[in-house]
Amino acid sequence: MRQFFGLLISFVLISTFSYAQNSPEADNGSKFVVNPNPHTNIESLGTPLEEVFGLNQNLFTGGVNRARGNFFTCTTSRKVIEHRLYLNPTVATNMYFCIYEGDTQAGTYNQISAVLVSGQGPGEGWYSSGPIDVMLTAGKYYVIYTQMDAITAYWTENPVTPFPDPCSFGAQTGGAGWATGSVPIYGNPPPATQTFTAAAFVDPVAYYQTIVTDDIGGGGYAFPELLYYTFDETGSDSTQNFAVPGSGFDWAQLIGGMTIAPTGQFGSALNGAGGTGTTDYVNTGWNMNVGTSSWTISVWMNNFPTSASTTYLFGNDITTSFRCFTNGAAGNTNITLRGTGIANVNVLGVLPGPSVVHFVYDATVPEIRTYVNGSFQSAVPQAALNLNATVPFKVGSYGTASSIPVGTMLDEFRFYNRALDSAEVAATWNISIVPVELTSFTASVVGSDVKLLWETASELNNSGFSIERKYSNTEFMEVGFVPGFGTTTEPKSYSFTDNNLRSGVYTYRLKQIDFDGTFTYSDEVEVEVIAPASFSLDQNYPNPFNPSTRISFSLAVDSKVSLKIFDVLGQEVASLINQVLTQGVHTYDFNASGINSGVYFYKIEATGINGNEFTDVKKMILVK
Secondary structure (H helix, E strand, O other): OEEOOOOOOOOOOOOOOOOOOOOOOOOOOOOEEEOOOOOOOOOOOOOOEEEEEOOOOEEEEOOOOEEEEEEEEEOOOEEEEEEEEEEEEOOOEEEEEEEEEEOOOOEEEEEEEEEEEEEEOOOOEEEEOOOOOEEEOOOOEEEEEEEEOOOEEEEEEOOOOOOOEEEOOEEEEEEEOOOOOOOOOOOOOOOOEEEEOHHHHOOOOEEOEEEEEEOHHHOOOOOOOOEEEOOOOOOOOEEEOOOOOOOOOOEEEEEOOOEEEOOOOOOOEEEOOOOEOOOOEEEEEEEOOOEOOOEEEEEEEEOOOOOOOOEEEEEOOOOOOEEEEEOHHHOOOOEEEEEOOEEEEEEOOOOOOOEEEEEEEEOOOOEEEEEEOOEEEEEEEOOOOOEOOOOEEEEOOOOOOEOOOOOOEEEEEEEEOOOOOHHHHHHHOOOOOOOOOEEEEEEEEEOOEEEEEEEEOOEEEEEEEEEEEEEOOOOOEEEEEEEEEEEEOOOEEEEEEEOOOOOEEEEEEEEEEEOOOOEEEOOOEEEEEOOOOOOEEOOOEOOOEOOEEEEEEEEOOOEEEEEEEEEOOOOEEEEEEEEEEOOEEEEEEEEOOOOOOEEEEEEEEEEEOOOOEEEEEEEEEEOO
C-alpha cells in the first residue's frame, strides 16, 4: 500500500486506444498497454489520510457501462470521506461512486453508498465522489468502485506486492472487475445488493484508486456491535436496538411493570418496577455468544437506594455467563460483576448515581478494566473467558433474582464485541451515539408553498428521507426524497419545498430510510395554506435584472392563465404560461439571456372557474 499526499507527480499520457465495446466484462485476459514509466506516490501520513491502491501501469480499453474498483477487508473502523478512480473517458460520462458492505468476503454485499456525479470528463485524471461520510466497520468486507456509462479507459497494477495490500483500515484484497465473479453489476441506479465469488480474491491486482478516510465521526467512534438501547421511546413497551449489526431482537421487550419515562442521561430512561427476573425485565432476545472474544459493556445508572438487599442490573445464566448487581455482597454504593470462572470485578462509589460505568474485557491480556464517568478505576486479571449463554440476556434484572427497584433508572446500555481503549471510553461516555437522531422538524408557509426544515444530530446508514404529505382526510403520499449523509456523528441540516399548493390544511412527516430498506417515521407537522383573497400581479424581482428575474402572481380561484412578454412596440417576445393553474400564489423564473437590453412589459390574463376575469401589465428593465 502506498500513501498519497498533495499533488500527483507526472503521468505518462497514452494517446492510442483500441476500444472494443463487445470485449469481455472481466479484464482478466483482456488486451492492455503497459506504461513503461508508472506513477510513483509520495509517502505521507496524515488525518484525513489519502491512500492510493494500484498504479497507472497497465492501461485497459473499457467499453460502455463498466464499473471498476477494489475489494477490501476492514480490521479497523474508519470512515470514508472521499474516493477517486484514475480514468480517461472519451466523452462526458455519468459516474456512480459506490460502496458495498458484506459479512463474508465471498457472498452477498449490500449497498451503503451510491453517489451520482453527472457529466464528468472527457480527459485523463482523478475522478472523485466528492465529500461523503460512510463508515467502514471492523470485521466487515467492502467493495469500493466507480461506475461509468460511456467509453472510459482505466489502469491497474499487476502484480501488487505485497498482497493483500495493507492499509489504515485493513487491506486491499482484489480488483473489482478483474476476474469472473468480481465484476460489479452496472445499474442506473446501482442495485441494492450484489454477489461476489471467491475468484475475486485470487489474483494480486489493484485498480488505480484513491481512498480518503478519517477517524469515525471526525474524532468520534464506531457504534456498539451487539446491543445499544437509548430507552427514548417514552410510554412504549419496547426499545430499539441501535447496535450495528446488532444481536437479538430489533426491539427489545419490556416485560412486566418496567417502563420508559423521564429522565435519563439523554432523554428518557428505563425505570425500575421492582419484581424479579421472572416478572420484570428487558428481554433482549439474545443468548450471549461472545465466546473467547474481547467485549465492553457500559451503562448509565441513577437513583439507586442504599439497601441490604441485592438487586441486579443485567446478566445471563449463572453457569455460562455473568451478572452485575448492587448492594448485598457488593456493598453500599458499589456494583459487582461476577460469574463462574470470573474473578469478581468491583466498581466502587458509583451509587446512588448518576454514574456511567464501563466493564472492558481485553482477551489479549486477559483482564477486565473498569471506568467510572470516563476515568480508569481498576484492572482485574482474569483467566481466559469463553462465554456462550443458553438463555436470553436481560437488562434491569438477571435470572429469577431481584430486578432494579421502583424509582431507579438505567440508560444508554451499550454492549460492544471489542475492548474499548481508554481514549474511546473517555470520548463516548457522556455523548449519545444514536443513529439518525432527529433534533428538529418544522414547516412554514410562503405564499402557496410549504417549506420544510429539519436537522439531525447523528446518522447511521441513512439512505435519506422520503417526504410524505396528507391533505385533509386523504392518506399520506410521497411528494419528494432528500438523500441522507450515510453515517455521521456531525449535525446535518435539510430542507424541502412543496410548491404551488391549493388552500387547505396539510400534514407532513418524514420517512427516514436506511440502506437496508428499514425505516422509521418522524412526528407529524401541520400547516394551513390560505387562499389569496383576490387576483394580483406582483412587480418582478430583481428589477432591473440580468439575465433572470422572478414574476409572481396570485389566483383567487383555479384559472386559465396566460403570461406573456412584450417589447415597447407591443410585439410578443415570449409566452411563459398558457395553461390552467390552481388557486394560490405562483412564481415563474424568466431567463432573458436570448434577448437584447431594453424596456419590456409582462402581461397576465386569467379567467377563473367562477367566470371572473383578471388582466394586468407591469414594466421591467433588462440591463446587460
